[in-house]
Amino acid sequence: MDNLFEQIDEELDADRVRKQWEKNRPWIIGATILFFLGLFAYVGWDGHRKQQDAAASDLYIAAMKHYEKEAWGETEKLLQPLFKQFGDHGYGLLGQMVEARTLAETGRKKEAADKMENLADRSQDGSLRDLALFNAALVTVDDDGARAQSLLRRIRDESPFRPHALEILGLLAQKQKDMPAAAVDFQKAIELGAKGELRTRLDRRLERLGKTAKE
Template sequence: MVDIFDEVDEDLRAERMSRFARRYAIGFMVLAVLLIAGVGGWQAWLWHRHQEDAKAATAFIAVLDQAAQHGSAADREALARKFGAVAQSAPSGYATLARLNEASLLADAGKQAAAEAVWNGLINNGSLNPVLRQVATIGWAAHAIDTAEPSLIQARLETLAAEGSPWRPVALQYLALLDIRLGHKSEAARTLLEVANDISTPDDMRRMANGLAQALGAPASTE
């Protein structure tokens, strides 16, 4: 794979790099959701033993197929409403996945307030599977990093950025983006180098974090 940083000009601004970092992290979140959906396949088989649950599974998959196609903001908003309808009648597992997709589509359609209401409902639901709450937090952060209250972002990402957390690289990256937003570029560079030097971080994310850190004036990663 060609290193993306070989293709950018030397004077590329850190803000442009931060937008790329945000898009990468969104992809990381989507992969996590797909993994959870895969684990839920066994549950889907059980649901098919009951007619109503089978209908819910079929409805979810049908809307998911439509969401895979690119469309206008109006199309994404319409699909979000369809996911919301699925969530109202589906069993808890599919209902949560439907809500996650609903929130992402609403945000992509420019309906940030509506999306945040969905994400907050999931994040604050103590009865929800902790992994799904974490996915909701990452999804929220992906879209709210430029607008949400900094103290709220820090509070929500702190646990996910802890040692041993599978979300650590992406959570640290978001915290670095928050530091850039607040004008703390040296702190952001240090955090990004921490991501780049962590061997548990995926290779593409390490290269990206290293490149962004250098754009902020830090030395190259030692890895």
């Protein structure tokens, strides 16, 4: 993901790129931020699962503690009992996403994307589906732009991940020198209600393309 942003910005003044990168890095690396926000939001959205066996959450939390320490092997090991006992539980589904992220962190990006796309295809919850698609796209965007585009286009307009997906789609179009398509994607992200740093970036990207954002 970092490579895509760097390639798009390479024509800008080096100092400006550095400052912009430092300012936006928490958002650019929002793969991790959005990932965890999405995980906990999903647990909240799927409230009835909170009443199920508390052991599922204990297993999940135990694995997450190692994930946060970047102990990838131990994370994968601790997730296995969760899958075996609570594979269809909300925490079991989230655990599958954590497993996919550990694969991505250890260089097995295609396997990670395959797992997340498979989870999206099986999910009956739209929010979890969109989160899985978004993360699958993030781990493939630098190596397989066409697949990332396909995954991102499947995210629903009403999803909180859609504006971010459109930004990445716009960057991919820009990388392919399709500036009109890039402008359309950036503009649609704004129309869908992009806010904060994302909105600032989109305005700046449209400005570079010689466009003005329409409300």
